[in-house]
Every structure is written in structure tokens, then in C-alpha cells.
Amino acid sequence: MRLFLLLLIFSIGVFFPGQAVAQDAFIDLKSTHFVVRYTLPGERNTAEEILDQAEQMYVRVSRNIGFTRYADFWTWDKRVKIILFPDQISYTRFTGQTQWSRGYASRDSKLFRDRVVVTYDGQPEIFSAILPHEIAHLILWDLLAEDAGKTPVWFEEGVAQLEEQGKRQLVKDAMRPVIAAGKHIPFNVFIDLKPSELQDESQVSLFYAQSLSVVVFLIEKYGQDAFYRLSKELRDGRNFEAALVRAYSGIFGSMADLESRWIADASSL
Ligand SMILES: [Zn+2]
Known part of the structure; x- marks a missing residue:
């Protein structure tokens, strides 16, 4: 099923490559600290909006946590990837998350060997809740890197x-x-x-x-x-x-x- 899904996503990427860079199943759009990876060319506007908001969240979250010397982190190949699945079905099938999961952050999973936020399109609270919550997790994990796991x-x-x-x-x-x-x-x-x-x-x-x-x-x-x-x-x-x-x-x-x-x-x- 996963293979079928991958092939399906891949074929969509091939037929409609869009202006952004298409890599494997995903189309990449980059800003200073983030890369949004999406699958459908029609999601380009959403991807741009996500990048714009994520950069603002990055500044706000760092300040709230007290991590002000964070400016050069997450740049270039260290950019955080925001994986945007087109819908809940593909999100849960591909990631194995529960039915009620709306998104998650991870630093190094088997599935994505990077700092990632994984979520799916079409959720009204993506900007107000999901992205800021998950970006905060990633910043906090980096801040507490040495002894992560000790923090309650x-x-x-x-x-x-x-x-x-x-x-x-x-x-x-x-x-x-x-x-x-x-x-x-x-x-x-x-x-x-x-x-x-x-x-x-x-x-x-x-x-x-x-x-x-x-x-x-x-x-x-x-x-x-x-x-x-x-x-x-x-x-x-x-x-x-x-x-x-x-x-x-x-x-x-x-x-x-x-x-x-x-x-x-x-x-x-
Ligand atoms: Zn959480």
C-alpha cells in the first residue's frame, strides 16, 4: 500500500513538476530556516504561506524560550523540513500515526532522518496550533540537546x-x-x-x-x-x-x- 502511495505521489510530481524543485515524491520550497516538502502543485500557495509563517514562528519561539543566539541555526543543509501530506489518509498511511494525530515533530526517525515537522494539508489549525507547537518542540530539543530526555x-x-x-x-x-x-x-x-x-x-x-x-x-x-x-x-x-x-x-x-x-x-x- 505504501509503495502504491509513493508511486502515486511520485507520478503526480513527474506530470506536474511546478516551478519548485521536485525531488523523489516531493516538491521542495525553501526559505532561510525551513524547507516545505509538498506533493501536489496546487499546494504551492499553501507551501509559500507555511514558509512565511514558519520563519515568523522561528523568531517568536526562540525568543519565548530564551534562545536568542539561535540566529544561524537551521540554515542551509540544517534547514528543518516541513513535510506536508495532501490529506489525512496519506499522512496516517505513510507515517503510521494514529487516526487522531494532526502532526508531529521528530529529530531523527527511521522515516525521516532529519529535523522534521510532519503534518497534512487542509487543517484549519495548521497555522494557529500545529506548526507553532511542533516548531517549539524542535527548538526546545535543540536547546536542551545534551541531556534531552531529562527534561520532563x-x-x-x-x-x-x-x-x-x-x-x-x-x-x-x-x-x-x-x-x-x-x-x-x-x-x-x-x-x-x-x-x-x-x-x-x-x-x-x-x-x-x-x-x-x-x-x-x-x-x-x-x-x-x-x-x-x-x-x-x-x-x-x-x-x-x-x-x-x-x-x-x-x-x-x-x-x-x-x-x-x-x-x-x-x-x-
Ligand atoms: Zn507536543
Whole structure:
């Protein structure tokens, strides 16, 4: 089936090569930091729009994470590839992603041996949510390169969701009653939790919402500079609690302090 699909895509590329460069099954369109790889010549406008927006996201995401000396990264052969499948069917068939996956980022998968964002065309939230979220993941992984894997998943997902338009307020409103009712995920569980280990879909949603809520609390309550310090401590290879305590010295002595202050803040609104 995959072979058939590849052949189909390839033949489309051959018959309608377009103005951009056609390579294997895909047509490439490049900007400074990104290459969009798409399959149908009719998607040229979408590909141009993606490049334009991705360059803006690159600047914004780097700044939000505190990675300002990032300017020369991801250029030339290090450009990030954004693979745009024409529709959900080809996306799920080719990548093996689940039916509800709308996109993902990867640094070195068997399928794509590069930094890639993989998604499919025709999704209304591609610019407002999918691309900024996945680009944030890639930047964060690069920022924390040495000891990636030490960083808690919730922190990465919190930072990635920070880039999704309108989500911050949505999550604030949603989390307030949850915290008030004591139904949040206790931090001693939350710190090492991976959403893939959760069976219950509502717990997965809670995990994501809580992740964003804690990151937003840190930034809005204690400012961008302290958050940059936290990024730097993590980049230096500290585990999350040690990084937190150093970056917010005099404020948090432990994860438990972060939890109680986060609860108090949500209750005070
Ligand atoms: Zn994510």
C-alpha cells in the first residue's frame, strides 16, 4: 500500500513538476530556516504561506524560550523540513500515526532522518496550533540537546502549547475549577508522567492542560527572565527540580513549593 502511495505521489510530481524543485515524491520550497516538502502543485500557495509563517514562528519561539543566539541555526543543509501530506489518509498511511494525530515533530526517525515537522494539508489549525507547537518542540530539543530526555514531558508540552494561539486563556479558565476541586495531577506523579502511559483520554487532556497551566504560571507570575534562567539551568544538564530551585532561588525550594504556590495562585483568581 505504501509503495502504491509513493508511486502515486511520485507520478503526480513527474506530470506536474511546478516551478519548485521536485525531488523523489516531493516538491521542495525553501526559505532561510525551513524547507516545505509538498506533493501536489496546487499546494504551492499553501507551501509559500507555511514558509512565511514558519520563519515568523522561528523568531517568536526562540525568543519565548530564551534562545536568542539561535540566529544561524537551521540554515542551509540544517534547514528543518516541513513535510506536508495532501490529506489525512496519506499522512496516517505513510507515517503510521494514529487516526487522531494532526502532526508531529521528530529529530531523527527511521522515516525521516532529519529535523522534521510532519503534518497534512487542509487543517484549519495548521497555522494557529500545529506548526507553532511542533516548531517549539524542535527548538526546545535543540536547546536542551545534551541531556534531552531529562527534561520532563510536561515542561516540553507546556512550552510547545504556549505557542498555540488562544490556548493560554482557554487553559486558565479550564484549570481553575479543577484545581479548586483538588482534581489536578499531584506533582510527585506529574513530574515524570508521560501522556502515552495514560489510558484515560480525559487524563491525557488534563495532563496537557496542567502542563500549560504550570508553564504560564511560571512566566506570568515570575517573569520572562527567571524563565530564561530555568532554560539555561536545564541546558546545563540539571534535573528539573535542581534547575527550578536555582533559577527561582528564594521562591521555590522544591517541586512541592511550586505545586503549593501554583494551587494558591489559581485559587486567588
Ligand atoms: Zn507536543
